[in-house]
Amino acid sequence: MPDKANTELIADVRTELARVADPAKAPAMQAYMKSAMPYLGIPAPALRQVCRAVFAAHSLASFDEWRATALALWREARYREERYVAIGLTGDRHYRSYQRLDALPIYEEMIVTGAWWDYVDDLATHRIGPLLALHPDPMRATMLAWSRDANLWKRRTAILSQLSFKAATDADLLYACIAPNLSDKDFFIRKAIGWALREYAKTYPDAVRRYVIEHEVTLSPLSRREATKHLA
Numbered sequence: 001m002p003d004k005a006n007t008e009l010i011a012d013v014r015t016e017l018a019r020v021a022d023p024a025k026a027p028a029m030q031a032y033m034k035s036a037m038p039y040l041g042i043p044a045p046a047l048r049q050v051c052r053a054v055f056a057a058h059s060l061a062s063f064d065e066w067r068a069t070a071l072a073l074w075r076e077a078r079y080r081e082e083r084y085v086a087i088g089l090t091g092d093r094h095y096r097s098y099q100r101l102d103a104l105p106i107y108e109e110m111i112v113t114g115a116w117w118d119y120v121d122d123l124a125t126h127r128i129g130p131l132l133a134l135h136p137d138p139m140r141a142t143m144l145a146w147s148r149d150a151n152l153w154k155r156r157t158a159i160l161s162q163l164s165f166k167a168a169t170d171a172d173l174l175y176a177c178i179a180p181n182l183s184d185k186d187f188f189i190r191k192a193i194g195w196a197l198r199e200y201a202k203t204y205p206d207a208v209r210r211y212v213i214e215h216e217v218t219l220s221p222l223s224r225r226e227a228t229k230h231l232a
Helices: 007-020 026-033 044-057 063-075 080-090 093-098 101-114 117-134 136-146 152-160 171-181 187-201 205-214 221-227
Strands: none
Touching: 007 044, 007 063, 007 080, 026 080, 044 080, 063 080, 063 093, 063 101, 080 101, 080 117, 101 117, 101 136, 101 152, 117 136, 117 152, 136 152, 136 171, 152 171, 152 187, 171 187, 187 205, 187 221, 205 221
């Protein structure tokens, strides 16, 4: 376990997860997510309640303790819900001041080792996106680098990082993150491209129409279909 992790919080998380677990639901959840890691069978509302109660009962005194506790939950998880709790801890409102650039390695580790859409999409939109909004210059450079990374989940994260930005979207950054991935045949990359464009189209539909027309040859059918889903 990493140094400075709050072992009492971690123990309470495991106790409370076991208390609300529904083993009858676990196999279907694991099958749906195609997960090698088993589930306890906890619905999202019950999981959120566990997070609220346990996090409120244990105050983490420093950035180092917060980081170590989140990473211990993540690295030592035996069930997928424990990793959801780890992500939840990184976004708990009591630690908003810790959303700074030195938190990025936490999220990068979770993205790379999690390597699946349920973890990655949450981190991309609710952790990496806010860091990009708070620290646009260094994070812009990071997203450009991630968009060309060998790891497809870092590339997906770069593409989705502005998903909730609406009018604040940096269109140049969005297109620059998409560009090196246009020829990628991976489903999750193609879906991310279409999803990011679709969300941007809700604010600037004409810009997305133009982009789709200009990239008609290079956009995959899946990306194009997703991008234009709500366009006349």
